[in-house]
Amino acid sequence: MNGDQIRDSFIKFFEGKGHQHMPSASLIPAGDPTLLFTSAGMVPFKPFFMGEQTPPSKRLTSSQKSFRTTDIDEVGDHKHLTFFEMLGNFSIGDYFKDKAVEYCWELVTELFKLDPERIYVTIHLDDEEAYAIWRDQIGVPVERIYRYGDKDNWWGPAGNEGPTGPCSEVHYDGGSERGCSDGRMIPPETLTAQARKELETGEPLPIDGCHPNCDCERFVELWNLVFMQFYQDPAGVRTPLPAPSVDTGMGLERAAVILQGKNDIYETDLFVPIIDRVCKLTGKTYGSDTGTDYSMRVVVEHARAAAFLIGDGVVPGNEGRGYVLRRVIRRAIRHGRQLGLEGPFLTEVVEAVIPLFSAVYKELSENREFILRVIVLEEERFAEAIQTGLPLLEDGFIPLHQRLIGYVDESGLSADRLAVCLERSTETIPDWVLEKIKGSITGRLPSEKAEQREFARTLADVETFVLYDTYGFPPELTAEIAKEHGLEVDMAGFEREMEAQKEQSRSSASFSGSMEMQTSYSDLGLASSEFVGYNLTEQDSTIAAILSGGVPVDHATQGQQVEVVISQS
Structure with a gap:
């Protein structure tokens, strides 16, 4: 099956079971301030699960566009995605665990014709009902039913609050040759005992053997059946939903890996x-x-x-x-x-x-033309950032820290050696940036060698901030490039710098400050700027004036903070 056929057959299967096909909602959640993006198939249906709205049918099915930010920096390996399609079937106060499991098994083994012997299921540690359904009603052998705690088998809520409940996952065994531990599986009862011990102690324990949730690539999680039983508020308090419901999610991309016999998602027709x-x-x-x-x-x-x-x-x-x-x-x-x-x-x-x-x-x-236009504009903007910011990072900051590491490894880093390192960077780092770095790290040099090495291999908060604020370099990209050179980024320090800048902006926008600025502008005798943003996304404009500290100046130098008055914006 190709991707389109998988999607279509899934939807048609559930339409045949009395489910109404719902079109995909936007990636921008409608009326849900708790979410940045639509991150799961159930997101558009939250009002139905919570009893706030009446669904068009108690049985729904969809292929939902989804986006998750958590894996952006992991994308590039064989399995992580930011955007994906989530195939799902939903019961809103209609059927519950038994039917959800029955439909799942029928679709996987009869429609998709997957080998039942290669299917493993996982359930929540205390979900005896789901365990009995899989074992007695479906006939899955106990050696292929694994129990896990909240981390792996409790889903939700999507956002700070919303429906939540235990889940049961269906995993496909790609073969022992793709696994770890020489193909040896840890017995389910051993894993269950260990999971209960972890729950008591709060400490994770090493697992001796392969299992469905192992990080090796033997198993592919095909389907997640979520049994929505509770509403969780922002404080984490759970109350029963008006009626138990079902929310399932099958990633189209993962399904394609299995059904097309590929090694990973990038080998599929998608x-x-x-x-x-x-x-x-x-x-x-x-x-x-x-x-x-x-x-x-x-x-x-x-x-x-x-x-x-x-x-x-x-x-x-x-x-x-x-x-x-x-x-x-x-x-x-x-x-x-x-x-x-x-x-x-x-x-x-x-x-x-x-x-x-x-x-x-x-x-x-x-929206093809709009999509391409937005991409073009962003490429042009980032080309400028690359041209100026990347050399500062790769030819300035990174060599500086590599020299610092060299001093530490050689005989330790002193204040004098730190000063020498900074002095040697004047050709690759602008003076105004060096002054900021000096101001940031002065008095922070540790005495212990181990701490000095950590100090040397970490870009200072101000370095990351300058790259972002002046050159448009996202801090995450700075961190990724730094990591490639064995360095780290002080993200907490960067956040402090950002907050300090926001506070400065808030202060400068206070009543007295804004009146002073208005006086400065009026003294220039300029006409008001024309805003053309309702009709244009970019516009060439003339610089009408430059203000430094509220005083008109003829020019500005790199690093100087000024206000620029333009005729159109």
Whole structure:
């Protein structure tokens, strides 16, 4: 089955079981301030589960566009995604565990024709009802039923509050040759006893043997059946829902891996045409080099995600959804550069995404020009950041810290040696930035060698902040590049710098300050600026004046904080 056939057969199966097919909702959740994105199939149906609205049917099915931010930095391996499609069937106060499990087994073994001997199931530690259904009603042998605690087999809520409950997962065994522990499985009863002990002590214990939730790539999680029984409020308090319900989720991409007999999601028909486009652009072959393959997967996955996000109305920005999109696009561009793509290229990759999915998601073809235009503008903006910010990071900050590490390893780092290191960086780091670094680290040099090494291998908060604030470099991208050189980033310090800047902005916007600024502007004798943003996304404009500390100046130098008055914005 190809991806379209898997999606279509799933929906038709549940329509045949009396479920109403619901179209995918937007990636921007409607009326749900607790969520940044639609991150699961049940998100559009939360009001139904909570009894706030009446569903069009008590049985629903859908293929829902979903986006999760938690795995952005993991994308590039064989299994992590930001954007994915979630196939699901939902019972809102109708059937519960027995029917959910029965439908699951019928679809997997009869429609998809998967070998029952290769199917393992997991349940919540204390869900005796689900255990009995799988063992007695379905006939799954006890040696293939595993119990886990809340971390693995309790789902939700999606966001700070919402429906939640225990879950049962269906895993497909890819074969012992793909696993760990020489193919040896830990017995379910041993794992159960260990899970209960972990629950008592609160301490994770090492697991001796392979199992369905193992991090090795032997098992693929195919389907998650969530038994919605509770509503959890922001304080974590759970109360029973008006009626027990069912929320299931099958990732289309994972289903394609199993049903197409592939090793990973990027070998399926959902990704191969996009990978082929990247290969054509770069002249490189996928599968020939580990580093090349990693960067190709980043470009392909992020291009797909960006197309869907923009198609649903998200545009790059510095906060919220816009910032996530900007991160995704800029991470893709950076890995494209590692593949040798110097000029704008991401639109050509997105051009391979749109026709692949537009038959199902028409918003991609309908918004094609808008999607491509947004990508082009962001590529142009980031090209400027790359041109100025990347040399500062790779030729300035990283060599500085490598020299500091060298001093530590040699005989320790003293204040004098620190000063020498900073002095030697004047050709690659602007003076105003060096002054900020000195101000940030003065008096913070540890005396112990181990602590000195940690100090030396961590980019100071101000370094990450300057890259972001002045050059538009996302801190996550700075951290990724630093990691490639064995360095870390002080993210907590960066957040403090950001908060300090916000506080400064709030202070400067106070009543007295704003009146002073108004006086400065009026003294210039300028007409008011014309806002053209309702009709244009960019506009050339004349600089009418420059203010430094409220005083008009003729020019500004790098690093100087000034206000620029323009005729149009």
